[in-house]
Amino acid sequence: MVDNIGIVDTRNIISAVTDTYGIDLSDYTFTILKRRLIHAINTFGSHSADDFADKIRKKAITADDFIYTVSLEVTEFFRDPSLWRELRDRYIPEICRATDSRIWLPCVTSGDELFSLAIVLNEAGFQGKTKIDAFCPSHKHVELVKKGGNYDQKKIEVSEANYTRYVGKTQFASYYTLNDNRAEMKPSLLNNVSIDVQSDILNATVTKKYKMVIYRNKLLQFNIPLYDKVIRKLVDSLEIGGYLVIGNMETLEYSEASKKLQIVNANEKIYKKRVD
Amino acid sequence: MNDYKAIMIGGSAGSFQVVTRIIAALPANYPLPILMCLHRLKHIRSGFVEALSIKSKLPIIEPHDKEPLKAGRIYLAPANYHMYIELGNRFSLSTEDVVNHSRPSIDLSFFSASYNFKRKLVGIILSGANKDGALGLKSVTDNGGLTIVQDPKECQVPTMTTASMNATKVDYVFSTKQIIDFLLKLA
Numbered sequence: 001m002v003d004n005i006g007i008v009d010t011r012n013i014i015s016a017v018t019d020t021y022g023i024d025l026s027d028y029t030f031t032i033l034k035r036r037l038i039h040a041i042n043t044f045g046s047h048s049a050d051d052f053a054d055k056i057r058k059k060a061i062t063a064d065d066f067i068y069t070v071s072l073e074v075t076e077f078f079r080d081p082s083l084w085r086e087l088r089d090r091y092i093p094e095i096c097r098a099t100d101s102r103i104w105l106p107c108v109t110s111g112d113e114l115f116s117l118a119i120v121l122n123e124a125g126f127q128g129k130t131k132i133d134a135f136c137p138s139h140k141h142v143e144l145v146k147k148g149g150n151y152d153q154k155k156i157e158v159s160e161a162n163y164t165r166y167v168g169k170t171q172f173a174s175y176y177t178l179n180d181n182r183a184e185m186k187p188s189l190l191n192n193v194s195i196d197v198q199s200d201i202l203n204a205t206v207t208k209k210y211k212m213v214i215y216r217n218k219l220l221q222f223n224i225p226l227y228d229k230v231i232r233k234l235v236d237s238l239e240i241g242g243y244l245v246i247g248n249m250e251t252l253e254y255s256e257a258s259k260k261l262q263i264v265n266a267n268e269k270i271y272k273k274r275v276d
Numbered sequence: 277m278n279d280y281k282a283i284m285i286g287g288s289a290g291s292f293q294v295v296t297r298i299i300a301a302l303p304a305n306y307p308l309p310i311l312m313c314l315h316r317l318k319h320i321r322s323g324f325v326e327a328l329s330i331k332s333k334l335p336i337i338e339p340h341d342k343e344p345l346k347a348g349r350i351y352l353a354p355a356n357y358h359m360y361i362e363l364g365n366r367f368s369l370s371t372e373d374v375v376n377h378s379r380p381s382i383d384l385s386f387f388s389a390s391y392n393f394k395r396k397l398v399g400i401i402l403s404g405a406n407k408d409g410a411l412g413l414k415s416v417t418d419n420g421g422l423t424i425v426q427d428p429k430e431c432q433v434p435t436m437t438t439a440s441m442n443a444t445k446v447d448y449v450f451s452t453k454q455i456i457d458f459l460l461k462l463a
Contacts, residue, residue, distance in 0.1 A: 031391075032360075032368065075371065161319070217371045219341065220368065251342065254342055
């Protein structure tokens with residue numbers, strides 16, 4: 001079991017990943033990336049950082065498996081219940097009254113936020129009227145999410161409590177089925193959701209601008225130069241008057257692109273696009 | 277003695293009164309940043325800073341992700357995020373899974389701070405009911421920093437300090453008053 005790696009080890013793995021998969025991790029937050037790489041080293045049974053880098057270079061690990069393992073899961077449904085309540089009661093009705101309203105989730109891993117949003121749309125009465133575009137970083141994530149995810153008891157307990165604080169309109173249990181103590185969300189929640197693979201948000205093609213983009217706690221993993229590029233991409237993908245939602249302890253202040261937005265809910269970090 | 281760049285404090289059950297006494301004793305011009313990782317309810321985002329601020333002469337802040345670390349401030353790990361210090365002295369926050377049933381995890385905060393500050397970090401573990409923080413304090417020792425635990429005899433719940441003393445050879449076992457005196461001498 002590898003429990004720590006140094007900066008040189010991390011750089012060696014970053015080089016192997018770039019050379020083998022064409023994925024550039026050099027501008028990711030060091031501490032978070034290091035911890036994800038340690039997780040991956042142990043998941044793939046490597047005995048050291050060098051051994052892991054060697055496996056990558058020999059293509060003993062596919063790019064899809066690597067991305068799936070390194071990606072961070074969201075650890076609960078309805079994280080920050082007050083945000084989801086705000087979305088259901090105020091922002092979702094506002095954007096969903098328009099015809100052809102679309103919401104973008106550019107990075108869906110374990111599916112918690114996608115299903116939370118689907119439940120919000122359902123409870124706000126807009127499930128059939130609003131389309132969600134969800135991008136997952138790997139094919140494995142797509143498979144997982146399309147079958148309703150796979151959630152353990154601990155996550156379900158935390159999520160039940162969050163759903164109660166969100167003041168849901170039914171029982172959280174009505175949205176999932178249990179198999180061998182693991183929960184799968186009901187596939188009908190995904191009726192108006194398109195799910196595709198896109199491992200790099202900067203390469204995502206946005207053909208029509210969105211009324212809302214939800215990208216919570218994903219900026220945490222980037223250093224400022226990459227963070228700035230991603231924010232520009234998010235802002236460009238929004239129509240004027242559209243909303244960007246980020247994590248409650250994230251900030252846009254280190255990006256010039258934030259000047260195109262105004263904050264409309266400081267507690268929940270909801271921004272509205274002012275100008276193109 | 278005056279070479280230290282930061283002080284990190286970890287605590288859990290029984291630490292609130294101790295932390296309050298410590299920060300109340302620090303003058304408004306205290307020069308070192310103080311980083312606090314205290315176990316707290318995940319779903320209650322507000323109120324903790326306000327409660328701690330009542331007796332503090334220094335500003336107490338929950339840092340946003342990527343915020344630069346500044347001297348003369350007290351930073352509190354926000355609810356439901358792990359708090360790290362990156363090289364270049366900026367905070368980073370993370371929503372990774374809980375560690376030792378905790379988010380924020382004291383171990384994770386200490387790991388990153390000790391890696392960043394090396395021997396220029398003072399690590400302090402206070403009263404608490406689980407072993408989170410023990411390996412973190414060991415990482416302070418391993419990186420050449422200075423370690424203090426609150427005297428277990430004084431702790432409301434001594435599990436965390438005892439676990440820390442079992443995990444590493446700590447430099448000082450201090451009462452709250454001795455911790456305060458020590459911190460004042462660093463100024």
